[in-house]
Amino acid sequence: MLTRATPSRAKAAAHPAADEESPLFLGSVAKCFQVLEALNTAGRAVGLTELAALAQLDRSAVQRITHTLRVLGYLRQDPATRSFTLSGRMLEFGHTVLATDQLRERAQPHLEALNRRTAETVNLMELEGHDIVYVARYPSLHAVSVDLHVGSRLPAFCTAAGRAILSQMSDAEAVARLKAARRTAMTRHTVTDLAGLQQALALARAEGYALNDQEAFIGDLSVAAPLLDPAGQPLGAINIAVPTPRWQLDAVLARLVPPLLKTAAAINKELRYL
Structure with a gap:
């Protein structure tokens, strides 16, 4: 356990x-x-x-x-x-926030389908300040290593979803946000230096997804893809999070990244009409 x-x-x-x-x-x-x-x-x-x-x-x-x-x-x-x-x-406030979130509304059926297909935890996150906020969460049926919920916040700089969102900003804006953030290591694997983070964003931009290998929590692997508005600006990100006792990195890349990218593409297609 x-x-x-x-x-x-x-x-x-x-x-x-x-x-x-x-x-x-x-x-x-x-x-x-x-x-x-x-x-x-x-x-x-x-x-x-x-x-x-x-x-x-x-x-x-x-x-x-x-x-x-x-x-x-x-x-x-x-x-x-x-x-x-x-x-x-x-x-009442939280209910209203969720009920009026168009991104959540458009993404919901796609996230449910991804959750059923992978049988793993699927999340929708949005950027607020220097944090990402969970606005939808579909948990795995298996034991999980991290207990999070809708409304949970995590630093954007060391999470897959945060990096996926930052990777879609201009270099200047992304760097400015990273410099302004409090980049405190959450695990021994957390990358905190600006050069390392810029490299991670460049890789995410090139590959279309961001990876987090135990940088936010020990035992947690996560891959995330950005969601974009009609102008190509980031609205949020979806991710799949799995525990390392059940998953190896190569299996995550081979089996989870393709359906993640396919789901993100389907949601982004709908977002063109927002």
Whole structure:
């Protein structure tokens, strides 16, 4: 049985620091989301003092924010422990995001077919800031090495999907994104140097798919292909992820890359009419 790994949820800022200096930027709203993100990252009930530390905010500010969010129905507070959790009302936002995502809608039947054909985990990811976000996931019937779900985030620079998306950008834009990202190694195999990453993007651009060999998680092999809008700009990527105890790299390339590319081509054909 494979060990399930929990992905790091630490996120780099998705917006340039210069944007925070704009007179349009509301610091109070930003603090509110710091609290929500801290609760989301914790994934459990959190008391006020700990929540202030996790959100890196003053306790009195967090007290006002949590009170407001509780009154509005976005937080629950345990009457005995006084700790906070996200409420079910937060699910409404996620449902709306998924329901209005045209890329997800167009890709869904193709991803389901790919999942049935390969019997392996198939995902749809989109780029947000320096991360990729899972917007659709069809798990394998076999044991998997990584426990992820819709909404999970991973660094783009060290994932197959992230590299597939970056490979379709101009060299200048891709390099700028890589330089701005926090390129922290997730395993001993993670490529973090700029030259190595540029080489990986060039290879992905030439071959039409990106490969990840245990750079995000030990025991995880992944291949991903980009999805493009009518102008040829990247909208996201699809990938197939498999565990190394059951798969060798040469088998992945021979048996999984062809159906992956065929599926990506079919989705891209539909995306021409968005």
